[in-house]
Amino acid sequence: MTATVHRLPDRPAAAQPSLDPMVTLVAGDMNAVNAVILGRMQSDIPLIPELAGHLIAGGGKRMRPMLTLASARAIGYTGTRHHRLAAAVEFIHTATLLHDDVVDGSDLRRGRRTANLIWGNAASVLVGDFLFSRSFELMVEDGSLKVLKILSGASAIIAEGEVNQLTAARRIDLPEERYLAIIDAKTAALFAAACRIAAVVAERPEREEVALDAYGRNLGIAFQLVDDAIDYVSDAGTMGKDAGDDFREGKMTLPVILAHARGSAEDRRFWKDAVEGRRASDADFAHAATLIRQTRAIDDTLARARHYGQRAIDALGPFGASKAKEAMVEAVEFAVSRAY
Incomplete structure (x- = not known):
């Protein structure tokens, strides 16, 4: 019997x-x-569950904890340890969102006003710290040093990625390699850890840990590449954040890196001014979107996303056919199709 080979479509299917x-x-x-x-977001301090609940109940897909649960299904795990660990993954993610919105000065998150806009920056940072602490409580309660090492390591890598992105902001000379390193750290690391811990609690061989890590990591990179593309081709109703946020914050995402490299001297002057904060009006954003379309920067960013998506699917090769594996493949296809 030959194994089924899954391939990502080159264009959106019906x-x-x-x-x-x-x-x-x-x-x-x-x-x-x-x-x-x-249960774990409760506190005697009313502001903590109120603010945390605003974001946690804000319509997110819970993709990261779902990946922990689906990975456990794919390898036949029937215990319950992964429930608390999936919650820890979600708390890490939610804490980073609270901190990111403060750093970025964002006004919208999943189509709703951000917590920092409602309660202020200080409250958002401190509640984010509370959620990080809750995540570590859950890890310690699980009792596995290996799980603790994976999730705590991912938390440190995410923080490094955010600092790397902060220091790279408004730098027109950002190389593509550093951009990829940033998204690998700030997005893909938690995807990878969320999948890998399922193999740890199931006591599966190292090769299965590595395979699930590769699946999550490549899915995370593809997911972030698409996010960076749709900042220039979508709207707040679709994205759940303001269109052009990355542009106005001077972020050198892959669409900008490609458009800048391929543009004329006049185009490159525009990009330099925009990235350094001197061109940030709605008209400037519209011009930036035009330049990105003209240089096919979106098309090529999405092509990269499909490449990483295919790598994610290929990483599932060691696992037998199952409903869980099919769902994990379709999750990749969903991630790379969101821009259409």
């Missing part, structure tokens, strides 16, 4: 990929995870 198969697959487990999240 039936768009969806996260629904994964949502359905892990629905029962996710109820247990949500119960842990709800």
Whole structure:
């Protein structure tokens, strides 16, 4: 019998990929995870559950904890340890979002006003710290030093990635290699850890840990590449954040790196002024979007995303056919199709 080879489509199919198969697959487990999240975000200080609940209940897909649960299904794990660890993954992610919105000065998150806009920067940072602490409590309670090492290491890498991005902001000379290092750290590291810990709690061989890590990491890179592309081709209703946020914050994402490299001398002067904060009006953003389309920077960014998406799918090769594996493949297809 030959194994089924999954390939990402070069263009959107009539039936768009969806996260629904994964949502359905892990629905029962996710109820247990949500119960842990709800319980552990409580505090005698009313502001903490109020602010945390605003973001946690804000319509996010819970993709990272779902990846932990789906990975566990794919390798046949039948225990319950992964419920608390999936909650820890979500707390790490939520804490980083609270901190990111403060750093970026964002006004929208998933189509709603950001916590920092409502309660202020200080409260957002401190509640983010509280959620980080809760995540580490959950890791310690699990009792596995290996799990603790994976998730704590991912937390440190995320912080490094955010600092790297901060120091790279408004630098027109940012090389593509450093950009990829930033998104590998700030996005892909948690995707990878979320998947890998499932193999640890299931006591699976190292090669399966590595395979799930590669799946998550490549999916995370693809996911972030698409996010960076849709900042120039979508709107707040679709993205859940203001279109052009990356542009106005002077972020050198791959679409900008490619458009700058391919543009005329006049175009490069525009990009330099924009990245350094001297061109930030709505008209400037519209011009930036035009330059990005003209240089096919979006097309090539999405092509890179499909490349990493295919690598994610290929990483699932060691695992046998199952509903979980099918859902994980479709999650990749969903991630790279969001810009269409």
